[in-house]
Amino acid sequence: MDKIVVTGGVALEGEVRISGAKNAVLPILCATLLADGPVEIGNVPDLHDVRTTARLLRGLGAEVEHAADAAVVRVDPRPASGHVAPYELVRTMRASVLVLGPLLARHGAAEVSLPGGCAIGSRPVDLHIRALETLGAEITVEHGYIKARAGRLRGGEVKFDMVSVGATENVLMAATLAEGTTTIDNAAREPEIVDLAACLVAMGARIEGAGTSRIVVHGVDALHAARHQVIADRIETGTFLVAGAITRGRVVATHARPDTLDAVLAKLREAGADIEVDGDRIALDMRGRRPRAVDIVTEPHPGFPTDMQAQLMALDCIAEGTGTIDERIFENRFMHVNELMRLGAHIDIDGHRATVTGVERLTGAPVMATDLRASASLILAGLVAEGETTIDRIYHLDRGYEHIERKLSGLGARIRRIAA
């Protein structure tokens, strides 16, 4: 297994180009199954999860062209006739459950392995199932699989009792080909939902209100070939901005979408960073200052994103003062805490709340990544820890960050990958 070694102490300086968003491209790849012609997707990040999704689509019979290192993926779903998303793939990538809605709408049948739990907590799918049942699907759960059948889906009124990104995506995709109109109330408002809707609209879907908590979908008979550019990754952007802040450096994120980052930029400003936004560029300057501790509470968009919680916690670890971190989305998303403490951080956990008392210095140590954003937080802490931090199990990182060590090296970080 590859490892990453970071030697701390360099203030990062320079520009970093932001990639397409993992959490947008995965649902969009699943959505291609709905079309009657090829769908070309641009600004696709080179990620392990993208390759896994390509395998999943090929397994269903779709033709997927994805040249190594090319940012374009072309999916021709026409030969697809399979309807099973097997455990082996879903287990490694929860987003596989997003083929459920498209398969059901397009082929009238889907068998998708239950995603089960993962390091950050249980990942139930009851909201996905109930929403698709509202559109007329018959669904059973047996032998670890969601088995769904339907004739043509019918539009319906879906009301979520909690905000779910994945369930909103599944029912949004399914509703595009349903007969009649579907309303989705208490829909997730994440920018990735807006991007998915934009791709579906390019394929001929009729959708209103994506990005608000009420989405209306007028079903159409067929979706067609299309092209779509994936939105910039707001979590990657936030991670690099924290890298600038934690090292007391100056980092400019280019090709970003500042409008998707309000809550994160507000917290970085509160921590003392100067931030300037100019079109698709975000410049963060923290030179010569120690960050101040900030309190955060994770919430659905437009609140502070759970996917940035671990990175902000790393910042609080070396900040002046004490910060509290309330994790409200996942019950077990504090796996990075023990590893950060191995580097000398002072953190107390009480249920869903972590209290972080900033220390003057962290010291490098061997640590283990437990999930995607935890891995990022360990790299961030390693950038300011004295000496070497060796991070094991970085396959989590390769699921969701494109060439992170190359990008950080470009900003001056001393970071290298050791191939196993």
Ligand SMILES: CC(=O)N[C@H]1[C@@H](OP(=O)(O)OP(=O)(O)OC[C@H]2O[C@@H](n3ccc(=O)[nH]c3=O)[C@H](O)[C@@H]2O)O[C@H](CO)[C@@H](O)[C@@H]1O
């Ligand atoms: C609202 C939110 O911030 N969602 C995050 C969630 O999306 P993801 O789509 O994975 O998860 P959901 O948005 O569906 O989950 C939100 C909450 O709803 C619960 N739930 C979900 C589905 C369901 O059928 N039943 C149920 O009870 C979950 O346990 C969780 O507590 O993880 C992703 C990866 O970290 C993040 O990018 C998303 O921002």
Ligand SMILES: C=C(OP(=O)(O)O)C(=O)O
């Ligand atoms: C946990 C994440 O992803 P996934 O939902 O694919 O596990 C993430 O993007 O931080």
